[in-house]
Amino acid sequence: MRTATTKAEVRAAVAEARRAGKRIALVPTMGYLHEGHLSLLDRARAGADWVAMSIFVNPLQFGPTEDLSRYPRDLERDLRLAGGRGTDLVFTPPVEEMYSAGEQKVFVLPDASLEDHLDGASRPGHFRGVLTVVAKLFGIFAPDLAVFGQKDLQQALLIRRMVADLDMPLEIDVAPIVRESDGLAMSSRNVYLSAEERARALALSRAVEACRARFAAGETDGDALRAVVRSALDVPGVEVDYAEVVDPATLDAVKVAAPGSVCAVAARMGRTRLIDNAILGA
Secondary structure (H helix, E strand, C coil), X not given: CEEECCHHHHHHHHHHHHHCCCCEEEEEECCCCCHHHHHHHHHHHHHCCXXXXXXXXXXXXXXXXXXXXXXXXXHHHHHHHHHHCCCCEEECCCHHXXXXXXXXXXCCCCCHHHHCCHHHHHCCCHHHHXXXXXHHHHHHHCCCXXXXXXXXXXXXXXXXXXXXXXXXXXXXEEXXXXXXXXXXXXXHHXXXXXXXXXXXXXXXXXXXXXXXXXXXXXXXXXXXXXXHHHHHCCCCCCEEEEEEEECCCCCCECCECCCCCEEXXXXXXXXXXXXXXXXXXX
16 A cells, blocks of 8 residues: 655556556545445445545634544554555645645635535535535546545535536445444544443434334424434433434425435534434435
8 A cells, every 4th residue: 555645646646547547536534544434445446446545634624613633633543444445545645735824715615505504504614625625635636436425414415516516527426324333323533422422422323213213104294203303312411403304415404204315413422523314215
């Protein structure tokens, strides 16, 4: 496995792979890898010949009161895990390589109709940072395929729209959520949780599963399904951010749920904010 810290190194490695006729896949991450990230590498390998991962804690997507400085990092461990999955190249740029101080003047801004829901409503400016860094990574790697996780549902939707609306010539694949044995969605932020907070955090996976089960039993009224979710999240120490059932294309709250509608939740346990979702009828 090769590593690179500069855009020039990446472009040289990609050019070499292209000359060999290889299909290029990219898995963008912020590191502190877990099995969910590694499943994205496996999925990328299934769809391409040459697989790259980026590890970059992107300051643009953190608000002033969010956890940029304490976001978990362990590059040595990440490289070991990525190498164990057969990754061909890992890109670990310093901030100054991605953003020259004061020089970033152009950003990718999502339309409010897709941003002002769910995480976008709770984290103003977050998706400007996400789309800008992903667009930069697509420009650096020029991949044929990029793989993201379903847990970040709104992010995946916005990246798909960016690629379609800006005519970027690549395929976006969204992989299913990977969960711990007790159902908790895997997240780098889970490491923040105390034992008590982790036990409370199971309310998120239980809430989306309760919604999915009620839909499978025949309930389609959006308000009734949202009530099921809110009830499951009514746990001491769980501060609910949102509990919604939405259209997968618009993220608007649905009046009547249908197969493919999404139950999405976010909540805080102490200082840690986690998200989860489930596709109804899946």
